[in-house]
Amino acid sequence: MSSFKGIAPDFIDSKYEGGIKVFLESTEDVRIFSDHWFSHYQDKISFESAEDGSNKGGGGCNAVLRKVKEAENQQLTAYGIVDRDKLLGDDDKQDIFWETDDVKFHASSPYGQNIHVLRRWEMENYLLKPEAFRAELQCRSSNPPEISTGTLLNHEDDLIKLTAFSTVLAKKSISAPDEGFGRAYSGESLHTALNNYLSSSKITLESSEFSKDINQISAFTNNEENPDMRWDKLSRILDGKRALYKFCSIFHREYKLGGFQFVNEVKGCLANRIASKRELLDEELCTTIERFAESR
Structure with a gap:
């Protein structure tokens, strides 16, 4: 034995x-x-x-x-x-x-x-499929909004900014806020919220460090114009958890769809949608x- x-x-x-x-x-x-x-x-x-x-x-x-x-x-x-x-x-x-x-x-x-x-950045990135979001919305609403790749790309600037926020904090070993931080903000209000968090660290989104990381993140799209290809390329390098929180907040707050405030539950639902359509699972x-x- x-x-x-x-x-x-x-x-x-x-x-x-x-x-x-x-x-x-x-x-x-x-x-x-x-x-x-x-x-x-x-x-x-x-x-x-x-x-x-x-x-x-x-x-x-x-x-x-x-x-x-x-x-x-x-x-x-x-x-x-x-x-x-x-x-x-x-x-x-x-x-x-x-x-x-x-x-x-x-x-x-x-x-x-x-x-x-x-x-891709982490496991959540593999859930960020417009088809999976669309199937989940159709299940939760009798009159769901039409979700396309373009819908996700409408938030590209905010997502890139949130990701650069994460990369700079990680490289400087600065404590990061919770994963849902910034999800309810967009545009200038998001910019202000991120700068307010950074104020104690004496760095800002206007610093050369942020500009460099924003440019490096943007480079992943390689000037791709096809929406599906652009999202596939960009979503490799996005902070996946922050992106998922952002979309769940949008669906819950702007589209009045229940359940999307429970992000951990949504993860399992999206994983199921992808499992039911195997072509959505990354090769x-x-x-x-x-x-x-x-x-x-």
Whole structure:
């Protein structure tokens, strides 16, 4: 009988079953991957959260790296998926964060072959599909507003500004406000709200740091004029949580649609809409999970 002596408790079942663990940053990510999108891989892959509850040292992303390293040290098969924004916290990897070419981005493998860095900012970005929003609105209203890619792009300037707000704070290690901060503001009122928050840090949206990041974010659209392609490119680099809060606020406040104030509930609903129309699920995720499964 094989001995489990020296095997960490988290990996005993993998040693016994010969299965593959894929560590994700949070229990919410696990719920979306395991319950909504990739349940058909449950005989090959066990999706598990790397959260330890402490939220120290960078949170789930660092825990994912640690868990995969522990598995490698014990000759076990494990992979990890981390958000793109993890790269912002590593000074020597920030250039990779700003890489607009997806092929070059993935070829960089900044944390090794067993760690997949999402090409979009974080998991919420994969939910920002106009078709998914439209299907959810149709379910919640007898006379829903017509939602198109153009509807989302109408808020492009605000979303870019919110994202630059996040990137500058992250690079300067300044504490960020809650994810819903700024969701009810737009245009000049959003500009004022962000500057008010930054006032204690003695930086403003007019600073060269913000201008630089706004230009780098805008570069992801590459002057694309086709709305669908423009949104697909831009949504790679947006702060996904802030964008989702922004849209949920718009649907709830401006369109008077109930339920959109409960953002965590909306995440599950959008994940379901995407699962029901598999073509909405990013090919990047499908290819990555297939690669992990075939490594067994």
